[in-house]
Amino acid sequence: MAEIFDHAGNPVKHGRARANGIRMHYVTAGQGEPLLLLHGTPKNHFYWHKLIPLLTEHFTVVAPDLRGFGYTDKPPAEEGYDSVTNAHDVAALMEGLGHGSYHVHGEDRGAEFAYALAATHRDRVKTLSFCEMLLSGEGLEAWSNFTPENVSAQFREKGVWVWHIPFFWIPHLPEMLITGREREFWEFWIKAETYNPTAISEEALDEWISCLKAPGGLRGCMETYRAAMKNARNNAELKTTKLTLPIMTVGAPEFFGPLVEEQMARVSEGVERAAVFAECGHSLALEAEDRLAAMLREHMLGR
Template sequence: MAQIIKDHNGNRVTHGRETVNGVRLHYYTAGSGEPIVLLHGVPKTSYYWRNVVPNLSSEYTVIVPDLRGFGDSGRTLAGYDMPNMAEDIAQLMTALGYDTFHLVGEDWGAAVAYALAAQYPNRVKKLVYQEMLLPGFGLEEWSHLTPENVKTNAWIWHINFYNVRDFPELLISGREKAYYSHFIKHECYDPTAVSDEAIDEYVRCYSAPGGLRSMFEVYRATFQDAEFFLEAAKTKLKMPVLALGSKYFIAEENTREMNLVAENVEEVILPWGHQLAEECPEELSQVLLEFIKKEEPVLR
C-alpha cells in the first residue's frame, strides 16, 4: 500500500482535481508561502516527490500535479507534446490563483518545466532543471546504438522502443511490475532506495486503462518537441536556472544543455543516480531550498 503523503507537521497533503486545457489534472498541495511546483518524470507520478514535500512545505506552498496521462490525471488521446503539457500546468496554476511561482522538474517533467518557462518567462521566478536530455539538444544522440553508448550507464535505448507504435503496449502489458521494477532501479546508483510500495504505486497507474499508451505518446512527440525547443532556445531564459544532475547518470550534460537555452545557469551534481528524490530526498531538498532562497543581484 502506498504511504500517505504528509507535510512538515505530519498532516496529510490536500488532494484536488482541476479541468484545464482539455484535461482533468490531479494534484496535491501542502504548506503555505510562495508557491513551488514539482513536476515528475517518466515512468513515475506525483508520488515521486513524497519525501521531498515535507522538507519544503514549512516555508513554501508546494503544488505537485500528475502530468497529463500520468498518475490520477486524465488520459487524453492527444496533447502529449511538451508545449501543450506545459500549458496544462500554466493553466492549473492560474486556476489555483498563482500568477508566478518557482518551478522544479525532473526527467520529462524538466522538459515540461523548460517549455513552460520558455512560453511564460514572466511567470517562472526560478527554474530547476533536473536530470533530462532535451529533444533536439541531445536526447536523440544518447539513444543511438553505438559502442560508446552501450558502455555507459545512461544509454537510453527505450527512446527508440517507445516510438514504435503499438508494440511497446503489446510487450509490456501484463508485465508492468517486472518491467518497471528493473527499469527504475537500473537508473539508480542505490537501487534499494526505491521501495516495493513505490514501484507498486507507479505500476498501479501505468496498469490502468490508457496508462501505457499515454506514457508512450510523450516519446512519440519527440520530433515535434525538438522543433519547439530549437526555436525556443533562440530566446534564452533570463530567470535563474539550476542545472541539477546526478553523478552516475546525466551529470554535466544536464548543465551543457541548459547553457544553450538560458543565460543564468548554476550547476549542482549530486553523487547519486537518476532517481534523486528516491535516492537522496534530504540532500535534494536542501539543494532546492538553497537555490530558491538565494537572493539574486539586482541588475542595473
C-alpha cells in the same frame, strides 16, 4: 492510493482541476511561495513523497499528475502530449489555484516540460530547477543511438545509453510487450537507473504500476515519448530566445551527470547553481532528497 505527508505530519490535500481541456489530479501542501513539481516517467505525484515534507515549511507545494500519468486524463494522442501542451496544462492549473507566479522544479521528462513552461510563460516562472534531463533535439537523441560509445557510456565519466527512447516511440509494440509483465519491466528499468536500488520502495512501485495498468495508463506514458519529434521542433523554436531567469541544474553520475548543466547553458544566459550529486542515480528526489531540498531552498529563497 499511497499517501504523502507534510513537514508537520499532515496529509497533503488532493484535488482535481480542469486545465487546458483535461482534468488534472494534483496534491498541494505547505506555506510560502508557490513551488510547482513536475515528475518524470513512469511516475506520478507520489514520486515526491520524500521531498515534499522537506519543502512544505518553506513553500506552498503543488505536485500534479502530468497528462497521461497517474490520475490525470489520458486523452487520444492527437490531443497532444508534447512539451508546450504540457506547459500550458500546468500553467492553467497554477492559474486556477491562484498562483500568478511561482518556482518550478522538474526531473526527467518533467524537466523538459519545466523548460517549456519557463520559455512560454516567462512572466510566471520565477526560478527554474532543471534536473536529470536533456532536451529533445538538443542532445537527448544522440545518446539513444546504438553505438559502442553509448553502450559503454555508463562506464565513463559522463553519458548514458538511453536505449528506451526509440523503443517507446514505436506505436503499439511496447504496449504489447509490457502488458502483463508491468512489474517485471518497470521495477527493473527504474532500479537500473539508480545508484541505490533500495531507494525505490515497494510502495512507490505499487503506486506507479497500478496507474500504468489502469485504462490508458501505459499508452499515456508512451505518448510522451511519441511526442519527442514535436518536442524537438518546440525546443528549436524556444531556444531562439534564451532564458534569463535564475536556473539551477542537478545531474547524477549514474545517469546524465554534468551533461545537465551543459544543456541549460546552451539555452539560457547562464546557470546560477549546478551540482552533480555523488553516489546518486536518476531519481534525485528519492535518492538524495535532503541535498535536493537544501539546494532548492537556497536557489529559490536564498536560505
